[in-house]
Amino acid sequence: MKSKNLYKYILGIADNSLILGQRMGELCGHGPSLETDIACTNISLDLFGQVRSYYQYAAKIAGDNRTEDDIAMLRKEREYVNVLLVEQPNTNFAYTMARQFLFDAYHLLFLQELEKSNDLTLSAIATKSIKEASYHQRFSSDWIKRLGDGTEESHQKMQEAINGLWTYTDELFHQTEADKAMVEQGVGVDVTKLKEVYYKQVGQILEGATLEIPESKWFQKGGKQGIHTEHLGYLLSDLQYMQRTYPNMSW
């Protein structure tokens, strides 16, 4: 392998989009309106598009004949390194939008930095993804406002979702060893530097939506080390079903 750290670094980015794309894909045909169905499918599509570019690059770095699909669908549960936030289930539409919002705010900041990477492939993927991520962020922020400042019921549901997911936000700013090595080489993004502006931006939107910013200082972590919540296994059994049941075939 050309660079183990680079490979791991790419997976750290790609797995987030893969797992979130999979979650958004579950909703297709079941959303609260045709328009939101289309938008959620669209987000899922964008994320999977990004995912393909990342895994194709990872496959090239790995140089061991594995394809994008092998990397995406044939790892063990402990080898997925997405943050816990993105694997949380679609409990209801408030959870779905809160999860999206809390990720989008991070994702956009992250991509804007990744664009400056001295790795030209990553920088190019970032450039392409920024447009999509800013659209996602606008969409999810709008729903935070609508549900937060909509009816009493929606306000309560959105507050509950934000409270429930808040515990997964801190992990976004944790650095792995691969992250540190990549930052040092000018390839990776120093996520610790994004934290302050993230909470500031998120706080502003929540306040504008008449929602309270959770005060809890207890955070969950582990996704980046492959220690996931119980939800991920079920998601993977769908994601991997065909590749596991019919190995070594082309589709």
Next chain:
Amino acid sequence: MSEEQIKNLEAQFEARIARDEKIEPKDWMPEKYRKTHIRQMSQHAHSEVVGMLPEGNWITRAPSLRRKVALLAKIQDEAGHGLYLYSACETLGVSRDELYDQLHSGKAKYSSIFNYPTITWADMGAIGWLVDGAAIINQVPLCNTSYGPYARAMIRVCKEESFHQRQGYEIMIKLAQGTPEQKEMAQDALNRWWWPSLMMLGPTDDVSVHTAQSMKWKLKRKSNDDLRQQFIDQTVPQAELIGLTIPDSDLKWNEEKGSYDFGEIDWDEFWQVVKGHGPCNKERMNARVSAWEEGEWVRDAAMAYAEKQKERKEKQAV
């Protein structure tokens, strides 16, 4: 308006259609024309939306990222078709909520084909190839139908449907050229989807109602039996080309008529599914109804928020 005046208007109206002029929403039209169009277009819109469900089953399980992306894009197109067809319906003075009510109460129909289950990945190929394929045959003539908004919606829809059809066929090619297991999966899907796809072209001409009127209004150009023959003649060589067998032992090329003879369609099955007792009628309806009911608080919130925003703007303006 006197009876005579109405008769006059009707005659002018029919003459316009005969001259191939488009009828537009603000034009005068006979009540029956409006009703028939609302029924047909909404049924079409509902089919697009219910049709998202059987394919939606396989988004999370698609075998490769490339296929996942293509499937998502296809289903997104279907949602888009639903959207423009509902909008076309709305031009006739019926609201989308009313149309949903008709669907959810079982008053409105949607294409029966979506009441069959999608149990293997090959069903994604078979649906694109056969179901979108049959839909195109039904729908291409509608690009020239008399009602303007419907005709324009159909031009857009048909372009995308033919893309779906190719995409589905391409899934089948890949399976048919694959391992024995893959080939078997493809053949099994063809076996299950073939007959229901033939039924999509509608009951045989001798029992089909409203055909004469529909022909006049260009809601129909060819009879169901002609459309079915066209579908069979077009599809059989495609199956042969990839080494799959059409599950009909009576299927034979008829040199004299220059088309295929085919076996008896099980019309009892057709009517069973149309009447609501197909393998997935209940599941499809439950999925739509619960999406709608569980989404109510979301739609209410969006409305309340828009209302508040409007008030805020008005206050600012003062």
